[in-house]
Amino acid sequence: MTTAPVPEGARTPLSRARILAAGVELADAQGLAGLSMRRLAAHLGFEVMSLYNHVASKQDLLEGMLDLVAAEVDLPDPGTVGWRDATRALAVAQHAGLLRHRWAGPVSTDHFPGPNRWRIMETTLALLAAGGFDGHLRDLGYHAITLHIGGFTAQQIAYETDGGSTDTMYARVDRELDAAAHPLMADHIRYHRDPGHTPGERPDEFRFVLDLILDGLERQRDLVDPPR
Amino acid sequence: MTTAPVPEGARTPLSRARILAAGVELADAQGLAGLSMRRLAAHLGFEVMSLYNHVASKQDLLEGMLDLVAAEVDLPDPGTVGWRDATRALAVAQHAGLLRHRWAGPVSTDHFPGPNRWRIMETTLALLAAGGFDGHLRDLGYHAITLHIGGFTAQQIAYETDGGSTDTMYARVDRELDAAAHPLMADHIRYHRDPGHTPGERPDEFRFVLDLILDGLERQRDLVDPPR
DNA sequence: AGGTCGGGCGTACGCTGTACGCATGACGAC
DNA sequence: GTCGTCATGCGTACAGCGTACGCCCGACCT
Numbered sequence: 237m238t239t240a241p242v243p244e245g246a247r248t249p250l251s252r253a254r255i256l257a258a259g260v261e262l263a264d265a266q267g268l269a270g271l272s273m274r275r276l277a278a279h280l281g282f283e284v285m286s287l288y289n290h291v292a293s294k295q296d297l298l299e300g301m302l303d304l305v306a307a308e309v310d311l312p313d314p315g316t317v318g319w320r321d322a323t324r325a326l327a328v329a330q331h332a333g334l335l336r337h338r339w340a341g342p343v344s345t346d347h348f349p350g351p352n353r354w355r356i357m358e359t360t361l362a363l364l365a366a367g368g369f370d371g372h373l374r375d376l377g378y379h380a381i382t383l384h385i386g387g388f389t390a391q392q393i394a395y396e397t398d399g400g401s402t403d404t405m406y407a408r409v410d411r412e413l414d415a416a417a418h419p420l421m422a423d424h425i426r427y428h429r430d431p432g433h434t435p436g437e438r439p440d441e442f443r444f445v446l447d448l449i450l451d452g453l454e455r456q457r458d459l460v461d462p463p464r
Numbered sequence: 465m466t467t468a469p470v471p472e473g474a475r476t477p478l479s480r481a482r483i484l485a486a487g488v489e490l491a492d493a494q495g496l497a498g499l500s501m502r503r504l505a506a507h508l509g510f511e512v513m514s515l516y517n518h519v520a521s522k523q524d525l526l527e528g529m530l531d532l533v534a535a536e537v538d539l540p541d542p543g544t545v546g547w548r549d550a551t552r553a554l555a556v557a558q559h560a561g562l563l564r565h566r567w568a569g570p571v572s573t574d575h576f577p578g579p580n581r582w583r584i585m586e587t588t589l590a591l592l593a594a595g596g597f598d599g600h601l602r603d604l605g606y607h608a609i610t611l612h613i614g615g616f617t618a619q620q621i622a623y624e625t626d627g628g629s630t631d632t633m634y635a636r637v638d639r640e641l642d643a644a645a646h647p648l649m650a651d652h653i654r655y656h657r658d659p660g661h662t663p664g665e666r667p668d669e670f671r672f673v674l675d676l677i678l679d680g681l682e683r684q685r686d687l688v689d690p691p692r
Numbered sequence: 693a694g695g696t697c698g699g700g701c702g703t704a705c706g707c708t709g710t711a712c713g714c715a716t717g718a719c720g721a722c
Numbered sequence: 723g724t725c726g727t728c729a730t731g732c733g734t735a736c737a738g739c740g741t742a743c744g745c746c747c748g749a750c751c752t
Contacts (some may be wrong), residue, residue: 250730273709285710286731294709342570345622348636354646361648375655379619380673387615391607394573408576418582420589427603445608448680456676478699501740513741514700522740 247281252290255280256300260337263301268339273297298343303350305337311359319367320450324443326360327385331442334389341390357382369457377453384449388442395428475509480518483508484528488565491529496567501525526571531578533565539587547595548678552671554588555613559670562617569618585610597685605681612677616670623656 248254258280263271273294277284291297309329312322334341349357360381364374395405406429415422476482486508491499501522505512519525537557540550562569577585588609592602623633634657643650 272707274707283732285712285733288710289730342573345570345618348633348640354641354649357652358646358649361652365648372655375652376669376672378652379616379669380676383615383619383673384611387611387618388607390573390615391611405576412576413582418586420593421582421586424585424589424603424606427600441604441607444604445611448608448684449676451683452676452680455679500738502738511701513702513743516741517699 250280250282250286250290252300255287255290255297256304259297259301260304263339264337268343271339295347299347299350302340302344302347303352305333305340306350306352306356308336309333309352309356311355312363314362314366319363320454323360323363323367323381323450324446326356326363327381327446328443330356330385331389334385335393338393341386341393344386367454367457368461369453373453373456373460380449380453381446384446388445478508478510478514478518480528483515483518483525484532487525487529488532491567492565496571499567523575527575527578530568530572530575531580533561533568534578534580534584536564537561537580537584539583540591542590542594547591551588551591551595551609551678552674554584554591555609555674556671558584558613559617562614563621566621569614569621573614595682595685596689597681601681601684601688608677608681609674612674616673 255276259271259276262276262279266275273287274284276297277287280287287297291300309326312325314322317325344353357378361374361378364377364381369377406425409425413422413425483504487499487504490504490507494503501515502512504525505515508515515525519528537554540553542550545553572581585606589602589606592605597605634653637653641650641653
């Protein structure tokens with residue numbers, strides 16, 4: 237068993253896992269725009285091209301990072317709770333993950349899923365199946381739910397950051413939105429500004445719309461296939 | 465009235481409007497990645513830096529393009545139809561616009577709205593108000609509807625193009641998705657592949673989920689404020 | 693005729709992703 | 723031991739990006 241003679245300034249060697257983790261860390265901290273291959277390499281204490289021994293391309297890097305994030309999402313124990321509670325829990329877990337890693341939403345829409353994401357999708361469908369949803373309605377329900385998760389979170393994040401800080405976003409609203417011509421919109425934005433609804437602290441609203449969707453789906457299901 | 469002596473190879477002069485229109489055209493044809501300031505300038509027969517006399521930055525360009533797209537959306541005549549039909553029509557018009565200009569969805573989530581987009585938002589809220597939605601529920605309904613429009617369309621587009629063509633997307637699914645471990649997902653994708661549901665040709669599905677949302681909202685409204 | 697101004701453009705800078713090829717060191721075969 | 727193989731780290735280089743800066747020229751006003 238020959239151990240490598242560690243040179244001074246020893247660095248733990250590169251590996252795909254280490255690179256992906258560092259990528260997530262960097263993107264969390266600096267945003268997606270702050271994640272360049274060079275910066276990532278520097279962050280790890282290596283040179284750019286060394287990364288390419290473990291990662292095929294930046295696209296590959298992002299896909300890997302995305303699946304790492306997907307791995308953080310707890311899957312509900314099947315059977316211990318009803319399909320509705322389980323679906324809600326899974327949705328809330330994904331919502332939280334997207335808020336923890338704000339870059340993930342936009343990236344996920346145009347990158348291919350990895351194993352962990354497939355697993356989440358399959359679980360969502362399985363829960364719907366357990367809830368008695370079949371065929372077309374299951375497909376529709378799947379879309380409605382996943383769209384709500386991704387879309388709600390995206391909107392929530394968009395309201396907070398306009399490429400800059402919250403301040404610049406609201407400052408622009410004050411400057412540019414003609415409140416006289418758009419009274420309802422001005423009011424709606426007031427609702428967003430309300431400290432009682434500061435960003436990230438309204439799982440209630442996320443859940444409210446989710447329940448709205450689940451209610452609608454159940455009603456459709458019972459319409460096609462009346463209970464009892 | 466001195467008319468400019470037109471030199472040979474006369475070009476119609478640059479203007480913000482012309483640049484924005486060309487930008488939309490180029491992005492429609494080549495995708496967002498194909499739209500660079502250099503390419504846009506070349507497309508117009510000018511040099512890059514000339515664009516900056518009419519456009520402050522690429523961000524400004526994109527915001528302008530976005531509002532041009534928003535201007536294409538027909539606003540419903542208030543009062544001629546009920547709030548529900550009007551809301552549905554407005555949503556469908558936006559959906560169509562996002563499909564016509566596939567780059568617009570992603571861009572709109574992180575660029576500031578211009579006048580035409582404000583107008584659409586205000587109209588949406590006004591329709592909800594006409595439908596008897598107030599306060600919190602109006603805010604929630606607004607989100608549910610706009611999220612459906614943006615999210616549904618984004619998902620629809622994502623299924624069609626994975627940075628490449630539809631073929632490569634489905635080819636990767638065939639290669640990478642473990643159909644045995646994920647039977648429901650494989651089935652769901654079969655549903656997407658079904659020629660009866662080829663992309664862009666299922667306003668039905670879009671409308672179905674939209675109605676699901678509108679139903680849910682009306683029910684909530686009547687719960688708070690029973691009719692008659 | 694002179695002054696001012698705005699649009700077009702040439703150059704240049706710092707940044708990006710990544711192709712290519714070289715250097716080094718670990719390891720198995722002989 | 724010594725050699726061949728192979729993986730990993732890295733230096734250089736290239737094409738492309740957004741855009742700051744400053745020059746030039748023609749149109750217009752006085």
